Amino acid sequence: MPNSFSRSREPPFMYLLTQWHKLCKFFQKTNLMAQTKSNSRHSTKSNGRTHTAAGAGNSQLDKFFHDSLKDIYWAEKHLVKALGKMQKAATTDELKNAIEEHIGQTQEHVERLEQVFEMLGKKPQAKKCEGMEGLTKEGDTVVEETEEGSMTRDAGIILSAQKVEHYEIATYGTLRQLAMTMGQDQIAEILSQTLEEERQTDEGLTQIAENNINWEAEQETAEEDH
Numbered sequence: 001m002p003n004s005f006s007r008s009r010e011p012p013f014m015y016l017l018t019q020w021h022k023l024c025k026f027f028q029k030t031n032l033m034a035q036t037k038s039n040s041r042h043s044t045k046s047n048g049r050t051h052t053a054a055g056a057g058n059s060q061l062d063k064f065f066h067d068s069l070k071d072i073y074w075a076e077k078h079l080v081k082a083l084g085k086m087q088k089a090a091t092t093d094e095l096k097n098a099i100e101e102h103i104g105q106t107q108e109h110v111e112r113l114e115q116v117f118e119m120l121g122k123k124p125q126a127k128k129c130e131g132m133e134g135l136t137k138e139g140d141t142v143v144e145e146t147e148e149g150s151m152t153r154d155a156g157i158i159l160s161a162q163k164v165e166h167y168e169i170a171t172y173g174t175l176r177q178l179a180m181t182m183g184q185d186q187i188a189e190i191l192s193q194t195l196e197e198e199r200q201t202d203e204g205l206t207q208i209a210e211n212n213i214n215w216e217a218e219q220e221t222a223e224e225d226h
Helices: 012-055 060-089 093-119 130-144 151-181 185-219
Strands: none
Touching (some): 060 151, 093 151, 130 151
16 A cells, blocks of 8 residues: 655655644645734724714713813903913012013913814814812902012012912813824923923923022012001
8 A cells, every 4th residue: 555655755754843833834825814804903993983982072072172162262362361460469579570571471362272172173262260269269369468569479479470370380281181092182282382381381480480589579568467
């Protein structure tokens, strides 16, 4: 009877080993093709999900993001007026100039927010920001309770302004992260630019206070209550 391996010149063991290697390579190639196809489907599905979240605007997060934009939009527009009052009340030219510069920046922030609304296909709308209203009212009280022309007033104005900056830093930082989560990278970049400017303003106010205002305010004699 002819040997079953007579068609191969290789010994039976070597023939089986060669066929096994070929079979392994076949399965490896098949698995790789299947995995590539699966990854492609997953990527397409993932991209579709991201597009839906960013474009449709139907999720709870989309609504919250939109409402938060309305909130900070009102806050920035309100702040333009409030900063003008702080500038007039300030004592030193250094602080007056810093506030004037930030008024210009704040107007740019308003314009950027309007750009974000447009990118979302929404009309710019303002929703009263209770937090910003409270902070600016507190700033008014600081001015009323400090002596005109004093360094103590400037110290108080800086304190009030930095409270506003910290509020804005928290807001823009969160909105930027939400935009990234929603797949709105361009919007996240716009919000990042404003966030960085708010941080720089906060640092600049600290430098102004530490240069001389705080020290000179400490030298001022308080009037006795009657």
